[in-house]
Amino acid sequence: MQMFRIVRFFVVSALLFGVAGSLSFLHSAESEPSKPYIFLFSGPKGSGRSRLVVKVHTLFSVPLISTAELVMDHIHDDSELGKMAREQASKSCAFSNEYFFDALFERIGAGGCQKGFILDGMPRTLDQAHSLYSKLSNTFNILAFHIDVADAWLINRVEGRLVCPTCGKVYYSDEGEDESKMVCETCHTPLQRRQQDTPEVIADSLKKDHIEMDPIVKFYANKNILVTVRGDRTIDEMFNDIVKIIETKTGLKPSISCRVADRWLEQ
Numbered sequence: 001m002q003m004f005r006i007v008r009f010f011v012v013s014a015l016l017f018g019v020a021g022s023l024s025f026l027h028s029a030e031s032e033p034s035k036p037y038i039f040l041f042s043g044p045k046g047s048g049r050s051r052l053v054v055k056v057h058t059l060f061s062v063p064l065i066s067t068a069e070l071v072m073d074h075i076h077d078d079s080e081l082g083k084m085a086r087e088q089a090s091k092s093c094a095f096s097n098e099y100f101f102d103a104l105f106e107r108i109g110a111g112g113c114q115k116g117f118i119l120d121g122m123p124r125t126l127d128q129a130h131s132l133y134s135k136l137s138n139t140f141n142i143l144a145f146h147i148d149v150a151d152a153w154l155i156n157r158v159e160g161r162l163v164c165p166t167c168g169k170v171y172y173s174d175e176g177e178d179e180s181k182m183v184c185e186t187c188h189t190p191l192q193r194r195q196q197d198t199p200e201v202i203a204d205s206l207k208k209d210h211i212e213m214d215p216i217v218k219f220y221a222n223k224n225i226l227v228t229v230r231g232d233r234t235i236d237e238m239f240n241d242i243v244k245i246i247e248t249k250t251g252l253k254p255s256i257s258c259r260v261a262d263r264w265l266e267q
């Protein structure tokens with residue numbers, strides 16, 4: 001297993017340095033060779049983080065590496081990582097950092113990450129954030145977007161949240177709007193309020209988010225890789241800011257128009 005990991009490390013390093021080498025050749029006027037970017041997104045539940053991740057992935061055509069999907073894939077196959085995932089899953093619901101980084105390196109080595117990638121589901125702990133930075137910042141630039149929004153604003157917003165029980169689409173009622181008359185615009189099913197959408201449940205969940213995320217966000221700030229996005233706005237307003245920042249900082253250009261991306265996401 002150790003040998004397997006060492007061999008993989010060299011394969012991934014060779015691939016990535018190959019990428020960095022070709023970029024530095026293309027941009028030889030620059031003093032620093034360009035490195036591909038890892039995009040991280042953090043934010044409390046209800047901040048719109050997941051939707052922003054999918055929108056950035058669609059617009060810029062950079063791979064979206066989700067640790068949850070990697071775990072699912074491994075559990076279904078019989079590779080070394082599959083065995084490791086199954087063994088850890090049978091003991092507890094938490095996976096080791098060793099497993100996550102092996103899984104991540106394998107996925108990067110599988111290709112498609114020359115322009116960079118979005119990493120979703122990681123880091124979850126300060127320890128993981130440190131490891132991610134120390135293992136990957138030599139090869140990649142890291143840009144960590146954090147959606148910053150006050151707890152009170154989120155609690156207030158969740159109180160107006162309604163869900164379509166048929167297709168799962170989420171809606172928000174306006175103040176004074178008669179919620180019993182609201183129907184899903186896609187499938188016309190009357191909307192419902194979810195049981196867990198109470199101020200108490202949301203406040204409790206936000207408390208857990210703060211304990212988990214605050215030290216990580218502070219770490220990003222100290223490393224000068226943090227981009228704070230004001231979260232008390234619509235998804236589109238936040239997305240427009242994020243797109244501008246990615247274009248300015250990384251030189252990446254949208255591979256399709258925002259309108260086409262939205263149409264795809266609507267389907």
Ligand SMILES: [Zn+2]
Binds near residue numbers: 165186
């Ligand atoms: Zn619906």
